[in-house]
Amino acid sequence: MGKRKRYISRRQFLEGTGAVIAAATAGPALNLKLPAANPPATDDVAPGAPSTAIRLVVNGTEHRLEVEDRWTLAELLRDHLGLTGTKIGCDRGECGACTVLLDGNPVYSCSNLAVWTDGREVQTVEGLAHGEQLDPLQQAFVEHDGPQCGFCTSGQLMSAKGLLTHNPHPTAHEVQAAMAGNICRCSNYNRYVEAVLAAAATKDVTASKGNLGHSTASTKLGPEVSATKRRRNSRVSDTVAGGAR
Amino acid sequence: MSRIPALGSLKTIGHSTPRIDAIERVTGKATYSGDVHLTGMLYARILRSPHAHAQIRRIDISKALALPGVKLVLTHENCTVVWGAGSVSGGRQYVDEIKKITRQKRYVFNNPVRFFGEPVAAVAATNRHIAEEALKLITVEYDALPLVLDQEEALRPESVKIWPDGNISLDAKNEAKPEVYRRGDVEEGFRKADHVFEDRYTTTYVHNAQMEPRVCVASWEGDKLTLYTPTQGTSNCRHDMARDLGIPDEKVRVVCQYMGGGFGNKNQNQDADLIAAMLAKETGSPVKLELSRKEDFIGVHGRWPTTQYYKVGVSSDGVLQALQLRGYSGMGPYRKNSGGIAGIELYQCPNVESTVYPVYTNRAVSGNYRAPEFPQGFFGIQSMMDDVAYKMKMDPIEFVLKNMTRRSNDEVPYSNYTLEECIRSGADAFEWKKRWHAPGADSGAIRRGAGMSFMTIRSPLGQSSAVIRLDSNGRYTVFVGVTDIGAGAKTTMSMIAAEELGVPLSDVDLVWGDTDRCPYSVGESGSRTTDMTGYAVIEAARDLKRQIAEKGLPKGENALIASASPNPKSEGKVRKAFGAHFAEVEVDAELGRVRVLKYVAVHDSGRIMNPLTATSQVKGGVTQGIGMALHEDLVYDRSSGQPLTAGYYGARIMTHLDAPEIEVIFIESDDGYGPFGAKCIGEAGIVHAVAAIGNAIFNSIGRRMKDLPITRDKILGALA
Numbered sequence: 021m022g023k024r025k026r027y028i029s030r031r032q033f034l035e036g037t038g039a040v041i042a043a044a045t046a047g048p049a050l051n052l053k054l055p056a057a058n059p060p061a062t063d064d065v066a067p068g069a070p071s072t073a074i075r076l077v078v079n080g081t082e083h084r085l086e087v088e089d090r091w092t093l094a095e096l097l098r099d100h101l102g103l104t105g106t107k108i109g110c111d112r113g114e115c116g117a118c119t120v121l122l123d124g125n126p127v128y129s130c131s132n133l134a135v136w137t138d139g140r141e142v143q144t145v146e147g148l149a150h151g152e153q154l155d156p157l158q159q160a161f162v163e164h165d166g167p168q169c170g171f172c173t174s175g176q177l178m179s180a181k182g183l184l185t186h187n188p189h190p191t192a193h194e195v196q197a198a199m200a201g202n203i204c205r206c207s208n209y210n211r212y213v214e215a216v217l218a219a220a221a222t223k224d225v226t227a228s229k230g231n232l233g234h235s236t237a238s239t240k241l242g243p244e245v246s247a248t249k250r251r252r253n254s255r256v257s258d259t260v261a262g263g264a265r
Numbered sequence: 266m267s268r269i270p271a272l273g274s275l276k277t278i279g280h281s282t283p284r285i286d287a288i289e290r291v292t293g294k295a296t297y298s299g300d301v302h303l304t305g306m307l308y309a310r311i312l313r314s315p316h317a318h319a320q321i322r323r324i325d326i327s328k329a330l331a332l333p334g335v336k337l338v339l340t341h342e343n344c345t346v347v348w349g350a351g352s353v354s355g356g357r358q359y360v361d362e363i364k365k366i367t368r369q370k371r372y373v374f375n376n377p378v379r380f381f382g383e384p385v386a387a388v389a390a391t392n393r394h395i396a397e398e399a400l401k402l403i404t405v406e407y408d409a410l411p412l413v414l415d416q417e418e419a420l421r422p423e424s425v426k427i428w429p430d431g432n433i434s435l436d437a438k439n440e441a442k443p444e445v446y447r448r449g450d451v452e453e454g455f456r457k458a459d460h461v462f463e464d465r466y467t468t469t470y471v472h473n474a475q476m477e478p479r480v481c482v483a484s485w486e487g488d489k490l491t492l493y494t495p496t497q498g499t500s501n502c503r504h505d506m507a508r509d510l511g512i513p514d515e516k517v518r519v520v521c522q523y524m525g526g527g528f529g530n531k532n533q534n535q536d537a538d539l540i541a542a543m544l545a546k547e548t549g550s551p552v553k554l555e556l557s558r559k560e561d562f563i564g565v566h567g568r569w570p571t572t573q574y575y576k577v578g579v580s581s582d583g584v585l586q587a588l589q590l591r592g593y594s595g596m597g598p599y600r601k602n603s604g605g606i607a608g609i610e611l612y613q614c615p616n617v618e619s620t621v622y623p624v625y626t627n628r629a630v631s632g633n634y635r636a637p638e639f640p641q642g643f644f645g646i647q648s649m650m651d652d653v654a655y656k657m658k659m660d661p662i663e664f665v666l667k668n669m670t671r672r673s674n675d676e677v678p679y680s681n682y683t684l685e686e687c688i689r690s691g692a693d694a695f696e697w698k699k700r701w702h703a704p705g706a707d708s709g710a711i712r713r714g715a716g717m718s719f720m721t722i723r724s725p726l727g728q729s730s731a732v733i734r735l736d737s738n739g740r741y742t743v744f745v746g747v748t749d750i751g752a753g754a755k756t757t758m759s760m761i762a763a764e765e766l767g768v769p770l771s772d773v774d775l776v777w778g779d780t781d782r783c784p785y786s787v788g789e790s791g792s793r794t795t796d797m798t799g800y801a802v803i804e805a806a807r808d809l810k811r812q813i814a815e816k817g818l819p820k821g822e823n824a825l826i827a828s829a830s831p832n833p834k835s836e837g838k839v840r841k842a843f844g845a846h847f848a849e850v851e852v853d854a855e856l857g858r859v860r861v862l863k864y865v866a867v868h869d870s871g872r873i874m875n876p877l878t879a880t881s882q883v884k885g886g887v888t889q890g891i892g893m894a895l896h897e898d899l900v901y902d903r904s905s906g907q908p909l910t911a912g913y914y915g916a917r918i919m920t921h922l923d924a925p926e927i928e929v930i931f932i933e934s935d936d937g938y939g940p941f942g943a944k945c946i947g948e949a950g951i952v953h954a955v956a957a958i959g960n961a962i963f964n965s966i967g968r969r970m971k972d973l974p975i976t977r978d979k980i981l982g983a984l985a
Contacts, residue, residue, distance in 0.1 A: 090394060098300075149292055195921075203919075
């Protein structure tokens with residue numbers, strides 16, 4: 021991330037949003053000319069806010085950062101590292117839009133504090149493609165029309181990536197179970213399952229794992245919050261959701 | 266009106282095509298409104314009412330203002346902007362004159378507050394955590410008022426009046442009247458009928474629950490506002506903002522490059538847009554306002570709950586003689602949209618009367634959700650008719666074929682008609698005769714059953730605009746005001762341009778989602794984009810072809826620019842899309858659990874522009890409908906008026922594990938209108954899905970489930 025652009029003027033931003041996008045048909049050509057319309061905000065820690073120095077690897081790049089103790093991993097990624105591909109759909113561990121891989125396992129980044137990732141390795145949707153070469157999962161999502169609105173897509177991809185890393189040839193039901201914590205309100209579930217099975221059928225899907233090229237640091241600080249993906253096989257009527265603000 | 270070219274001549278339209286922005290969406294590069302960051306931006310949060318109905322006696326914001334980093338606090342005391350689209354007499358949100366005369370104005374901050382979660386104050390601060398801290402420092406004293414949550418109960422004389430005019434929403438003339446439709450004489454029809462049946466059905470509040478929660482970034486440069494906001498219609502959002510803020514349209518720019526769904530609750534401007542704009546204006550800094558998921562659930566809107574009373578008269582040969590609906594729609598305390606209940610129009614019947622009351626309650630505000638008035642009404646009437654068929658000892662399909670609509674309201678011809686073909690071909694594909702049995706005949710622990718439903722839905726033509734520019738490099742740039750809610754409008758518009766221009770899709774660029782760059786579009790609501798804006802793209806392409814024929818291809822710095830703002834009509838005919846759904850379910854009689862085993866959805870939406878994305882639309886709509894039928898609800902505590910299930914988990918939104926395989930079959934008929942013969946598709950899938958599930962459950966267990974959602978406890982209760 022040495023070359024990452026920390027600030028961008030509004031004028032630059034406006035030019036960015038107006039850019040036309042070449043109409044791409046199927047095929048893996050990645051349009052990398054899109055300007056970064058989502059620069060990192062500021063990694064300033066608010067004055068007086070409790071903070072901690074951490075070291076973590078994101079998409080193969082090591083970062084040494086001072087993070088506020090109250091920041092979630094999702095917040096760190098989106099607002100302070102400029103990785104806005106990770107979406108926040110509920111910020112309370114219900115929807116899965118913020119799913120990233122933490123040491124290779126899918127977790128909800130909204131439900132992990134940034135300080136807990138000290139010494140660990142994070143992979144986000146931005147880390148899936150190799151340059152212009154899409155990951156087979158991304159390619160299958162394009163061809164099988166996975167994203168409708170696309171807001172849940174990053175999370176669906178990361179859960180699928182985590183699944184295929186551990187189980188390269190899942191059944192349809194295994195895909196559904198592994199991705200049960202990733203809600204798609206466009207309800208394109210059939211398409212996502214099709215796409216994951218299609219990606220699993222391509223040979224190179226497992227070859228692309230571990231592309232980070234960095235060994236995972238062994239120090240782990242703070243509580244281990246493993247994948248919070250809920251299995252919702254059984255539904256409970258009249259479940260009381262979180263309390264009022 | 267030109268005729269549609271033969272299917273075989275089409276090079277792009279009709280061919281499955283991945284979305285033109287799919288790569289942006291799978292790589293994380295797509296910029297949604299919440300990803301926008303402006304230098305010096307403040308963060309905003311909203312304090313919401315912890316009471317369902319209360320008078321605010323006092324608000325003390327001094328401690329919040331004293332917190333370092335807090336820049337501004339807005340309340341009803343220092344901000345009196347009316348949110349026009351938030352509550353419009355009669356739901357006629359597009360008519361400025363009605364907004365001016367209405368007595369039931371909804372301000373951005375209201376006193377009294379009329380639902381749990383209504384905005385009370387908004388804070389702008391240097392970061393989101395400080396803004397959240399500041400909310401806790403605002404002291405509000407409330408005098409709680411009596412509350413009413415149910416739409417029927419709200420009309421009892423002893424119920425609290427939420428507005429001085431009472432709890433029936435005022436119509437466009439400020440009169441408290443129901444929406445009434447009549448033809449023939451129902452009383453005469455009931456006298457003539459050999460059998461008369463009556464029943465009551467209810468549906469619940471189902472939230473749109475789009476994945477992207479409400480967010481808005483507002484920025485002023487001098488007297489011009491730029492708003493980055495997820496909106497289904499940049500043009501109508503701009504117009505609403507300008508009117509509410511009292512500035513000309515051209516002083517507002519609305520930008521929406523990517524949006525994470527909406528299903529109807531991101532149309533128009535939202536109070537979040539106004540709050541962000543006012544905070545930005547007063548602080549002199551850009552402001553990003555983010556709603557939490559819970560706030561989105563209770564503070565934006567969902568589908569209106571309904572209570573429906575039906576009375577149906579039939580002759581002994583099973584022909585409808587009279588049909589009557591008395592319905593009540595719970596709108597929350599503001600009538601954001603119509604509150605209609607559709608379904609009556611599905612039947613050919615000489616004597617019809619529909620009376621629907623839009624009623625105020627102290628629940629979350631209701632509004633448009635994918636086919637706003639359809640799934641709830643179609644569930645009611647098609648369950649009712651399925652029951653009438655059963656009592657008349659008829660196969661449901663036989664009953665439908667005998668009584669379904671053949672002309673719009675029995676009078677006006679449709680532009681074409683394939684409803685019968687949809688039903689018959691669907692029944693074959695589903696193997697109806699094999700799967701359907703006498704209701705309740707299956708008596709084991711696991712009981713299978715089959716149900717069907719059918720639909721018509723409006724597919725009107727109308728005004729929209731498009732511009733196409735051809736430069737000397739041979740690039741065709743299409744300018745359209747679409748935002749692509751997720752249905753694939755950007756891809757469809759590009760495909761239409763490529764087809765009409767006779768060039769490959771890769772020669773077409775698209776500029777979208779920005780009111781300063783794009784012409785008017787009707788916006789992605791009412792399944793209108795393909796029909797209306799798509800038709801404008803065709804007309805612009807024709808204009809461009811004429812210019813090329815006259816002037817030749819542009820050279821050097823020159824470019825050709827073509828534009829069109831057509832407003833086509835369907836010549837005294839009614840355009841509708843048609844469909845039929847068939848579901849097989851399995852009910853566990855011991856656990857009450859319902860599983861959908863097979864689902865066949867047959868649709869005639871005219872020419873299918875892009876089979877890949879159109880199929881996804883139907884699959885998604887059906888799946889949402891299954892959720893509405895079986896799970897989804899916003900449950901309230903009756904004494905406090907507090908919603909208990911706001912959120913994905915509580916409201917039991919469909920997940921991967923709940924979603925069955927949906928088989929989609931398209932019947933493509935040409936009615937001679939619309940772009941390449943296309944009709945509406947976006948809403949079509951959900952319209953009758955709920956009814957199909959309800960009818961399949963009846964066939965399975967022989968008990969009519971009359972109240973949504975059809976949860977396990979209700980099934981076990983019915984079987985007890």
